Amino acid sequence: MKEYKLKGLPVCMRMVKAFRYYFQHPWSRLIVAYLVTFFNFLIFAEDPISHSQTPANVIVVGNCFSFIANKYPGGGWNFLKVLMWLLAIVTGLFAGKFLFHQLMFGQLLRLKMFRKDHGSWMVMFFSTILFLFIFSHIYNLCLLITGNMSPFIINEYMGIRNENFMKLAAVGTWLGDFVTAWMVTDMMLQDDSYPAWGKSARAFWRKGYNRIVLFWSVLITLTSVVVVVITTDWISWDKLNRGFLPSDEVSRAFLASFILVFDLLIIMQDWEFPQFMGDLEINLPGLPTSHIQLRLPHFRRVFKNEYTIYITGKWFNYGIIFLVLILDLNMWKNQIFYQPGEYGQYVGPGQKIYTVEDMETLKALNKSTLNWEWRSTNINPMTNRTYVHGDMFLHSRGHNMGSMDPSDNGVGPLHKKGWEPLL
Template sequence: MGKDFRYYFQHPWSRMIVAYLVIFFNFLIFAEDPVSHSQTEANVIVVGNCFSFVTNKYPRGVGWRLLKVLLWLLAILIGLIAGKFLFHQRLFGQLLRLKMFREDHGSWMTMFFSTILFLFIFSHIYNTILLMDGSMGAYVITDYMGIRNESFMKLAAVGTWMGDFVTAWMVTDMMLQDKPYPDWGKSARAFWKKGNVRIILFWTVLFTLTSVVVLVITTDWISWDKLNRGFLPSDEVSRAFLASFILVFDLLIVMQ
């Protein structure tokens, strides 16, 4: 492979740095965002509808509850199928011919967002059915999630950790097995491929770090404000840019 832009763009160091920076940026925005300490009810556009649709505001009647469960299960099923075959394969793969979505690349991300989309659509279908009844207005699904912002941010932090670290760890695993860069990390690759070292290390590190991170997030053992002490202050603009960097880096992972 010639040392052109693609050589450096897909270099193991480049891919791993991008993947692990996403983890750092996500934790930084979680620590800096004052919403993480808010006691008000969480209100998130689209996501709030999906969360409320699946987890709360269940009517008392068994029939209504069964209808709601069937609708969100159907929404998830359709979202997964549409995400894989309609959006990923047809739209991105065949129609737009985006290389970042070749074969199965980016399929899970596409299926995830497609599921969110269909949960949102089906929540409004459910709302329409409720409003047609006339006496079920209290159970209409909105973007209010029924939990505090503090709790939502902790759930989001755990979720992003799982997604980001698994992604970064898988990128690391692939780089230690990849062949296009034979001169990179020879000793590390040799150790990684020795016997069952790869399997044992992958799952041991994943479960150990995940346990520690979840414990730290849920118990508030570490206070960012005490550690930071104004050394790295932020405002709405800087946090918006940080969120934009996370989005761009997530797309870079798929493109690489």
């Protein structure tokens, strides 16, 4: 078969209708990208944790958030804490650039996708998270040595309710997933690697400023609608589906697994995966350029070279996916280890889940009162009705009947593990 190049990219293997031809076909890439967006909406709507009033906790990320955003003891401790997380950020940036990117990925493993400075900002970002986590434990050690500082110990609890955190996560995953899907759409309509696909659509997309106008108008319009729907509870999923095919922990865990797999498939379906060595230049979505380049200010007497921030469309796209992966991994973890009592919830008849919404009531709950039997037979003196009438009914199911950690010794879920007042 004759081999030829299109815009510098070998396409002979894409003309042979083998597995890779169909796996990386524009229709396959579009279907996977938009299915991820749909599945993320579905799991957010079905997840009972989205309605929980208990504190949100996210492994590693929660430590980083608490380290920077809250739990300040006051006085000189504030100065020490700010100094330590600033030092952690600087250390993470330098370690990510020189230790992980250049030494480990570049020289030791010789990964071509990280050649020269490619992908350095993404590596530096995750390295910064790692060092913030490490320095938060060093800071905790200082607090423990001092004593009587347990309320300010940095842990995975973020100081906000699960309900609010899940709304923020839903908006974040929407932005990440839809922008990724929209960027994949933009790349498919710009490229010619499959010349027989979407000829009229590609011609319209490339004409004048059509792609730029359509990208921003669709993105801004849909994002505005999604943010309003999520933050205001304007649309209630439970009222819409009325228990049609209700989910449980197992089905939600499988759904979260599919989301993680599809996130990785988006990267694997790239025409230059895994080396990303092609010289194909695709313009950034919504922009008439294929890269972003920012020149950093420098002092010529101190620094001999001029430094610039250079981000290509490919790394911009996949950097967003890796950020969304953090939220999707947390969602997966929540479904696997779901315990209703840990989230101020309990299982009622038909294995349906109920959520305690009253914060004052939730503070006093324990494993003997956070269950259907107690809340359906005891009267709330404030309303003269059983407690279950004040709880939120969900069509989602829970097979794990455990109400609470047996080691709580009768302490309410909002007082466990040093949880502070919530937002």
